[in-house]
Amino acid sequence: MRIFADSACDLPKSFYEKNSVTLIPLRVHIDETEYLDITTIEAKQVYTEIRQGKQPKTSQASPEQFLTLFEELAKSGEEGLYIAFSSQLSGTHNTAVMIREQVKEDFPNIKLTIIDSQCASLGCGLLVKEAARLKSVGEPLERIEEIIRFKAKHMEHLFTVEDLDYMARGGRVSKTSAVIGGLLNIKPLLQVENGKLVPIEKLRGRKKVMKRIIELMEERGEKLSEQTIAICHGDDEAFALEMKLLVEETFHPKETEIHVIGSVIGAHTGPGTLGVFFLNQLQP
Secondary structure (H helix, E strand, C coil): CEEEEEHHHCCCHHHHHHHCEEEECCEEEECCEEEEECCCECHHHHHHHHHCCCCCEEECCCHHHHHHHHHHHHHHCCEEEEEECCCCCCCHHHHHHHHHHHHHHHCCCCEEEEEECCCCCHHHHHHHHHHHHHHHCCCCHHHHHHHHHHHHHCEEEEEECCCHHHHHHCCCCCHHHHHHHHHHCEEEEEEEECCEEEEEEEEECHHHHHHHHHHHHHHHCCCHHHCEEEEEECCCHHHHHHHHHHHHHHHCCCEEEEEECCHHHHHHHCCCCEEEEEECCCCC
């Protein structure tokens, strides 16, 4: 069985290599140059460019990438599972489905399951990690799909951004809101709802945001001491470590892991972003 994941799940390059997961990079455009996320550009470079006033653009994975990978899968006779970045945030999932149908014309027996995770960043990353783990212990594709779909449905995402101006540049919030937010040190708290990133509250200062994230985890999370909790950051590891300490002191999770937000999502959210991911239900 082959597992495919796109770069918007924000797992490091080493994960793909260690777990034999096939990376599908989304694309980042800076000035006149196109880069492949993780493959030909690292997140650090994107954050540097943003801090220097540039606004990187992003685009979905190309149809050609999918065609090559899916034809290889079909010819190999193996089963495949692709856990995709939310279709509400990227066209990548829909392109993958279209190319799978195209490949079926020549290879009608291709067995490829494509899951629209409705998740972003490490929300999707935790699903990919779980699929790789299940594969390693010999679970069949049907069982892996069942578990991943359930966990995708119950994955919580809580995000805050350091500077609303970065999101204003990309059209995610109004420029007026960004200016006012900056003057008042307003930090929006956002979540992923039906695959979309939506604001839920506005708080003043990092400390209040962190406290509110803990409160929401307490309200929404189930048996957090038995979970792996993921934290992502926009090139601000100190912020992530502060959040990690608070999470561990409060909930004593089985594991807490930290990764940088990758080039594609980071291009829109900017430096200083923080996200926390956990499940609101562990089993059906």
